[in-house]
Amino acid sequence: MDVLNAIVVLLNFVFVPALTYGAQLALGALGVTLIYAILRFSNFAHGDTMAFGTTMAILFTWGLQALGITLGPLPTALLALPLAIAATALLLLATDRAVYRFYRVQKAKPIILVMVSVGVMFVMNGIVRFIIGVDDIEFGDGARFLIDARTFRELTGLDEGLAIRTTTIITLVTAFVAMAALFWFLNRTRTGKSMRAFSDNEDLALLSGINPERVVAITWILVAALATTAGVLYGLDKSFKAFTYFQLLLPIFAAAIVGGLGSPQGAIAGGFVIAFSEVTVTYAWKKVITYVVPESLAPDSLMQLLTTEYKFAVSFAILIIVLLFRPTGIFKGQTA
């Protein structure tokens, strides 16, 4: 019984939160990695792109709610998601046209593009704050739990409860659908194949008659979809705050680099690696250990390796270790 209780605690406080967070990070990292694969620079504006997408989703959600349209037990934000993706895609395409294209034509060094993306980051951050302010915003509606802790305890007769939140399921299902669609697109469609060809060898792709502007435009649309989805899922799961989204940049980059920049599979793996390490290292293990060991050995302290303030330190430590020992990441990403 005690072992079962320990497993339930572990599932409830470590496994399920890490899985959810990992899926959100993976979607974010996929966006970063796609931009790197096609446009060949690290986009520092990605966190703020997510924030912009989520802002749009919140506005559309409010609009739909005002019209009396909801999804019943599911959050209305899911209905607003396609509209938000379209708005974000328009912004990204306009940004590309107004800002990035000039440097692409010039064949500027990647570091210049990184700096330009810092400028875009400022502007997007300003736009988001301008539209929606800097406060915490909860925009989820519908049912909060699929199974709450008490129902679980009554059903199973265990001492510990396992709460499954609606947002957890939505995150996992949406992330899975988005990833499956992305891989289907990249591997099975003609456009997706031309994107991969462009990523592998730009000159050869140009010689084969692939239109680079089209590839770039489609990349931005995909990035808008991924970033908005990631942002909305994160916001539904926790809450929306402009600054938090900016700070997500670090774990997202860590995920993309750990997996191998430029490799979509790597981005997903990296997302889960980072999420699971962050959660396990900052979790207080006292409860789990108390259930498993004999009473005399039960720990007095919280058994927490690092306090939650240091969660960035975890993603960072993994990033440094990977960079030092395997600079191309778990899956071999692009090196140049």
Next chain:
Amino acid sequence: MTATAKSALMFASMAVLIIATGQLYGWNLALTIVNMGLTSAIMALGVNLQWGYAGLFNIGIMGFVALGGLAGGLVSLPPAPGGWAAGGWGIVLGLTLGALTIVAAVLAHGRLPKGRLRTVAVVVILIGGFFLYRAVLDPATVAVEAVTPASTGYLGGLGLPILLAWPVGGLLAAAAAWLIGKTALGLRADYLAIATLGIAEIVIAVLKAEDWLSRGVKNVIGIDRPVPYEVDLQADPGFIERAAALGLDPVLASTLYVKLAYGVLFALVLAMLLWLAQRALYSPWGRMMRAIRDNEVAAEAMGKDVTRRHLQIFVLGSALCGIAGAMMTTLDGQLTPGQYQPLRYTFLIWVMVIVGGSGNNLGSVLGAMLIWWLWVMVEPMGLAIVALLTAGLPPESWLAEHLSDAAAHFRLLTMGVILLLVLRFSPRGLLPER
């Protein structure tokens, strides 16, 4: 127009801008802008050293500034009563053990033959060392933080003059930069960027979480200052007399006097550092740095040790940021880890360097003054624009209210637009590198 004449003209325009601000918005604001502009100029010099001379993309400036700020507190504050007795030496022992663990792991990695044995040994050393470190450190920090937590609950500082904290802040930042440079330099440019971004976040996390060191988010107030206090000046009959002779109210005169005193101190430091930076830039060392920046392969073929030079300039540039951080803490008179925001302390400094002209020290100083002036003044200007736009609307209407709330966020937008415009149309900046 020669480059010198252009620089002189630009700086003269900047002075006019400051004087106009003083006339229109009051001299207190103008002097505040100048003081913060001067400290920002030192940070910008540091970034220019790294980016302009050597092409290193460091976006962890905030971390080095915060370390300098920490030094400001640690040097000048009096030791907290009972703090050291409660567990100070336990903390020192714990930190030493932590450092020894890392040294042992690095040594094991270097000395043992490659293979499974080495991996196991390194992992065992790291995990064992971590638990040992926590076992020694945790009780000591708990004991220290339990000593009068409402007022102290930390170790306190050394009780030395605050001016000493400025070089110490530089040294602390330099030491951190050496450690980071040893691990992260030699990575690709954008990886170095991410690595420094992460380090900065970790430094802030340490300042916020380690209460025994910095009181965390409870802040340390009442840091010593190198200039007299306003209240003392207002109580000094000699000062009141002199203020009256200038036709000034004693309260206003005292605040202006204090700000001017800070301004003179900061300007002296900046002038010294600027002179050193200029000498370095036009020395053989500076030419070598630019040669490395422009073509690493060629420089390496000429026998230059690129990695060592990069480490050197990374440490020097970060030290400047540390000095500026200590100066900023001195100006604030308090240590508030919550104030460090990457947009303000890292990316804004980058805007200053790019706008001023990367590779040109005078440009960095000019960029710092100009961008800081804008950063402060955009808000009132934004409010004025909003007032103009919504003049026809009733003040309680939804749109008017939203817009005047949102005017505060004009800053980020403006900074981003300026950065993009400069990168696009004038990538060499206001004062281009010669």
